[in-house]
Amino acid sequence: xxxxxxxxxxxxxxxxxxxxxxxxxxxxxxxxxxxxxxxxxxxxxxxxxxxxxxxxxxxxxxxxxxxxxxxxxxxxxxxxxxxxxxxxxxxxxxxxxxxxxxxxxxxxxxxxxxxxxxxxxxxxxxxxxxxxxxxxxxxxxxxxxxxxxxxxxxxxxxxxxxxxxxxxxxxxxxxxxxxxxxxxxxxxxxxxxxxxxxxxxxxxxxxxxxxxxxxxxxxxxxxxxxxxxxxxxxxxxxxxxxxxxxxxxxxxxxxxxxxxxxxxxxxxxxxxxxxxxxxxxxxxxxxxxxxxxxxx
Amino acid sequence: xxxxxxxxxxxxxxxxxxxxxxxxxxxxxxxxxxxxxxxxxxxxxxxxxxxxxxxxxxxxxxxxxxxxxxxxxxxxxxxxxxxxxxxxxxxxxxxxxxxxxxxxxxxxxxxxxxxxxxxxxxxxxxxxxxxxxxxxxxxxxxxxxxxxxxxxxxxxxxxxxxxxxxxxxxxxxxxxxxxxxxxxxxxxxxxxxxxxxxxxxxxxxxxxxxxxxxxxxxxxxxxxxxxxxxxxxxxxxxxxxxxxxxxxxxxxxxxxxxxxxxxxx
Numbered sequence: 432x433x434x435x436x437x438x439x440x441x442x443x444x445x446x447x448x449x450x451x452x453x454x455x456x457x458x459x460x461x462x463x464x465x466x467x468x469x470x471x472x473x474x475x476x477x478x479x480x481x482x483x484x485x486x487x488x489x490x491x492x493x494x495x496x497x498x499x500x501x502x503x504x505x506x507x508x509x510x511x512x513x514x515x516x517x518x519x520x521x522x523x524x525x526x527x528x529x530x531x532x533x534x535x536x537x538x539x540x541x542x543x544x545x546x547x548x549x550x551x552x553x554x555x556x557x558x559x560x561x562x563x564x565x566x567x568x569x570x571x572x573x574x575x576x577x578x579x580x581x582x583x584x585x586x587x588x589x590x591x592x593x594x595x596x597x598x599x600x601x602x603x604x605x606x607x608x609x610x611x612x613x614x615x616x617x618x619x620x621x622x623x624x625x626x627x628x629x630x631x632x633x634x635x636x637x638x639x640x641x642x643x644x645x646x647x648x649x650x651x652x653x654x655x656x657x658x659x660x661x662x663x664x665x666x667x668x669x670x671x672x673x674x675x676x677x678x679x680x681x682x683x684x685x686x687x688x689x690x691x692x693x694x695x696x697x698x699x700x701x702x703x704x705x706x707x708x709x710x711x712x713x714x715x716x717x718x719x720x721x722x723x724x725x726x727x
Numbered sequence: 728x729x730x731x732x733x734x735x736x737x738x739x740x741x742x743x744x745x746x747x748x749x750x751x752x753x754x755x756x757x758x759x760x761x762x763x764x765x766x767x768x769x770x771x772x773x774x775x776x777x778x779x780x781x782x783x784x785x786x787x788x789x790x791x792x793x794x795x796x797x798x799x800x801x802x803x804x805x806x807x808x809x810x811x812x813x814x815x816x817x818x819x820x821x822x823x824x825x826x827x828x829x830x831x832x833x834x835x836x837x838x839x840x841x842x843x844x845x846x847x848x849x850x851x852x853x854x855x856x857x858x859x860x861x862x863x864x865x866x867x868x869x870x871x872x873x874x875x876x877x878x879x880x881x882x883x884x885x886x887x888x889x890x891x892x893x894x895x896x897x898x899x900x901x902x903x904x905x906x907x908x909x910x911x912x913x914x915x916x917x918x919x920x921x922x923x924x925x926x927x928x929x930x931x932x933x934x935x936x937x938x939x940x941x942x943x944x945x946x947x948x949x950x951x952x953x954x955x956x957x958x959x960x961x962x963x964x965x966x967x968x969x970x971x972x973x974x975x976x977x978x979x980x981x982x983x984x985x986x987x988x989x990x991x992x
Contacts, residue, residue: 447901447903450903454902458820465816466816468809469816470828472809472873473831473832476850476867476870477843478831479850480847483846483850483853484846541738541742545738545741549730549735549738550738562742562746564980565749565753565972567975567976567980568753568971568976569931569968569971569972569974569975570931570933571951571971572753572756572972575756575951575964578767579755579756579769579965580752580755584767584768585767607749607752610749639734661837664837667839668839668934669840669841670841671952675955684841687845688841688937691845691938697852701849711837711839711842
């Protein structure tokens with residue numbers, strides 16, 4: 432008997448195969464090939480333009496022609512620091528962002544906990560859908576919905592409550608709009624807390640509140656901060672909801688928008704925009720070690 | 728943890744309140760879309776279907792829908808390519824600056840929309856001297872859509888078993904063939920889910936749009952925003968708002984279904 436061996440024919444040598452082998456030998460080339468295009472895009476469109484915004488903030492606008500003149504000045508930055516209007520708006524916006532974040536975390540903690548741990552699996556699934564689905568409705572429609580609630584003759588005034596448009600309406604509306612961005616990470620965070628740890632804690636004699644404070648909450652910090660980053664950052668820059676329900680309230684966002692659109696003063700808008708950028712970057716830097724950024 | 732009856736009841740109450748908070752505003756818009764009243768008056772005196780017919784014949788609204796679809800499709804297509812490349816790179820390679828790249832992908836969505844808006848507006852107009860239009864709008868939307876594609880593709884790649892890729896290489900396939908016949912089919916549903924999310928994100932975006940579209944380009948959110956303050960337009964805006972809710976929820980619901988199914992496998 433003769434042993435038969437099958438010899439696989441070597442695949443034909445093509446340009447593609449050569450390229451593939453070259454990539455095997457030089458993984459750096461492969462990495463560069465994969466990352467070059469998207470990284471180039473992001474760097475040009477985002478990093479370069481962020482840097483360019485900083486430069487623009489140091490230029491000025493010709494008050495006569497509204498053209499940007501490339502003459503260096505610290506006037507814009509000085510105005511933000513010294514003028515009462517800018518200081519007041521910055522404080523108001525930061526306060527609103529803080530309040531919106533607190534409201535959203537206060538809603539998301541019990542609801543997220545209930546969705547993840549309290550009810551049975553079937554009720555849980557229904558609850559997750561019932562709660563999360565409408566939250567993904569359009570941003571604009573949500574702001575509009577609150578306009579029709581706060582408006583004179585709307586739902587609230589038919590109940591005898593008349594706060595009208597203003598700061599209260601803005602904060603409620605923004606808290607409503609950004610709620611999903613806070614609920615999602617917090618709910619996911621609760622889901623990741625192992626039941627065994629919670630059981631061990633109560634086996635060792637801790638009551639529910641103690642277990643929550645000493646075991647569950649510390650595990651939840653990254654998730655809570657991840658949610659807070661969103662609600663805080665998104666509120667800092669908002670101007671659409673402020674326009675729709677804020678009445679004459681001014682936020683940093685409305686100042687930026689008015690400087691670009693109405694006043695045509697891009698350098699001033701750029702200078703104002705540096706405030707939320709600086710605040711967010713400081714915030715991100717402060718929470719980097721908590722691992723919250725991986726929860727975004 | 729044992730949850731006593733009063734505690735459970737308290738949670739039921741909290742969840743019921745939260746659900747009311749979530750649903751009431753949307754229900755108000757829904758009911759208003761059938762109200763005979765021209766203004767946003769509550770409660771509606773009687774109901775009508777008239778505004779739905781008027782909205783269906785509103786040329787401006789339809790044109791805005793068309794623009795939104797074109798922008799969302801183009802932005803999603805660009806983001807699909809860029810996001811997938813990022814996910815492949817960050818999954819396969821360990822390299823210096825990986826965290827920074829990760830942050831860079833998240834940044835356009837972590838920074839407030841107005842920052843993305845002004846940064847891009849300033850780059851296009853002051854920096855490059857371009858006229859704002861459909862092109863600048865698509866580039867801007869694609870930039871913040873990359874992250875949704877990247878997140879979905881990266882999460883899927885993490886779960887994939889590398890053995891299949893190794894086996895494919897052992898059987899003599901080159902890298903490109905392996906990608907086409909092994910990796911891509913496994914990624915497909917994650918990419919589809921990511922694309923749905925990106926489409927929804929782009930379709931809904933107004934802040935970046937206002938800063939980068941220029942005056943001639945009207946997307947659906949811009950159309951609603953413009954008509955919201957016009958007297959007498961409220962009924963049609965209500966109808967379009969209801970449609971927009973449906974259009975923005977459906978793709979996201981679909982995407983989440985797909986992800987949940989993939990996780991079960």
